[in-house]
Amino acid sequence: MKAYSIRSKPCLYEGTDNNKTDEGRRLDKFLSAVLVNCASSFIYRMLRKKNIVLNDRKASGNEKLVTGDSVRLYFSDESFDKFTRKDSPADVHMKMPPIIYEDGDIIIIDKPAGMLSQKAAGDDISVNEICISYMRDKGELSEDAINTFTPSICNRLDRNTSGLMTFAKTYTAARVLSEAFRRHDLQKYYECIAVGRIEEDIILGGTLIKDPVRNKVTISDDENGAAVRTIIHPIRNGKDLCRLQILLITGKTHQIRAHLASIGHPILGDMKYGNKEINDQYRRSHGIRNQMLTCTRLIFPDDTELSGIAGKTFEIQAPGTFEKVM
Structure with a gap:
C-alpha cells in the first residue's frame, strides 16, 4: 500500500498560497473529483476505515479544505491509477479571446460570435478549453491540480452570441459566481x-x-x-x-x-x-x-x-x- 498525499506524487491537494483552487471545498466533493471512477459509498467507506485521512486524522467528509491541509490516501498503485484515471484536457492552442479583466480567481473575456462556450462534442474546442490552456501556459494550473478541480465558465453564451463571459480559475470563484447567477x-x-x-x-x-x-x-x-x-x-x-x-x-x-x-x-x-x-x-x-x-x-x-x-x-x-x- 502506498500513501498518496501532498508529500508524494501525484499530489492531491496543493496546500500552498499559490494554489487555492480547492479552498473552501468539502472533503467529500474534493475526493469525488479525484476518485472519478469511485462511487460515493466507496469514498465514505474508505473514510470510515481510515484509508483516507485528513491531516493524518480520521475524517467524515464534510470538512472544508483550507490552505495547508494534507489529504492522504492509502491505496495500492494499481488501485490509485484505476480510481483516478481521467482524460486530460486537450492540448489546445487557439487564440485567447480579448481579456477584459483577470485576477487570481476570475477571467472576464469578450467572446466572439461563432465560438462555443462549452463542448458540444468530444473533439470540439470551446472557451473552456482555451482558458484552461491559457492557465496552463501561464503556469497557473498543473496536471495534479486539474485532477481535483477543473476551472470553467460560469455563464454560457450561445455559439453565435458574442460578449462578456466569466471564467472561474478557483473553486471559490466557481462557487461564488454560480450562486450569484442563481440568485440573480x-x-x-x-x-x-x-x-x-x-x-x-x-x-x-x-x-x-x-x-x-x-x-x-x-x-x-x-x-x-x-x-x-x-x-x-x-x-x-x-x-x-x-x-x-x-x-x-x-x-x-x-x-x-x-x-x-x-x-x-x-x-x-x-x-x-x-x-x-x-x-x-x-x-x-x-x-x-x-x-x-x-x-x-x-x-x-x-x-x-x-x-x-x-x-x-x-x-x-x-x-x-x-x-x-x-
Whole structure:
C-alpha cells in the first residue's frame, strides 16, 4: 500500500498560497473529483476505515479544505491509477479571446460570435478549453491540480452570441459566481438588433418550455415551465429595425431570442427564431450571418467574497456590425 498525499506524487491537494483552487471545498466533493471512477459509498467507506485521512486524522467528509491541509490516501498503485484515471484536457492552442479583466480567481473575456462556450462534442474546442490552456501556459494550473478541480465558465453564451463571459480559475470563484447567477445578484445587460420598432420599455414574463428534439424553446403561460423574465429598453429605432438594451433577470436557454420572437420582434440574423426573409435580405446587403446579440455589461454585487470584482461594472461596446446595420 502506498500513501498518496501532498508529500508524494501525484499530489492531491496543493496546500500552498499559490494554489487555492480547492479552498473552501468539502472533503467529500474534493475526493469525488479525484476518485472519478469511485462511487460515493466507496469514498465514505474508505473514510470510515481510515484509508483516507485528513491531516493524518480520521475524517467524515464534510470538512472544508483550507490552505495547508494534507489529504492522504492509502491505496495500492494499481488501485490509485484505476480510481483516478481521467482524460486530460486537450492540448489546445487557439487564440485567447480579448481579456477584459483577470485576477487570481476570475477571467472576464469578450467572446466572439461563432465560438462555443462549452463542448458540444468530444473533439470540439470551446472557451473552456482555451482558458484552461491559457492557465496552463501561464503556469497557473498543473496536471495534479486539474485532477481535483477543473476551472470553467460560469455563464454560457450561445455559439453565435458574442460578449462578456466569466471564467472561474478557483473553486471559490466557481462557487461564488454560480450562486450569484442563481440568485440573480449579478446583473447582465445585452444589446441586440431586432426586427420592427419598439417605442417603450417592455417587461416580458411567462414560462419557458424546452423542446430537446428540435433544440428550441417556446414562451408559454404553462405553469409547469421555467419562469423567465426579461426587461427590454429601446435605444434606437430605424425604419424596420430597432436597437435594444436588454436586462436579463433570469438566464434560461435561448431566453432573449425566444422572448423577442414571441412578441413579433425576432433578433436580426437569428436562424432559429428569426424572420427568414429579413435575415436573407441583411445577409446579402450587410453580410449578417449570426444573431445580432451581445452581452455588453456585467455588474457585480458589492458583497461578493471576490474582492477584486466586488461592486464593479465591466462594459464593452457592441461589435462594429451593429453600427453598420443601424
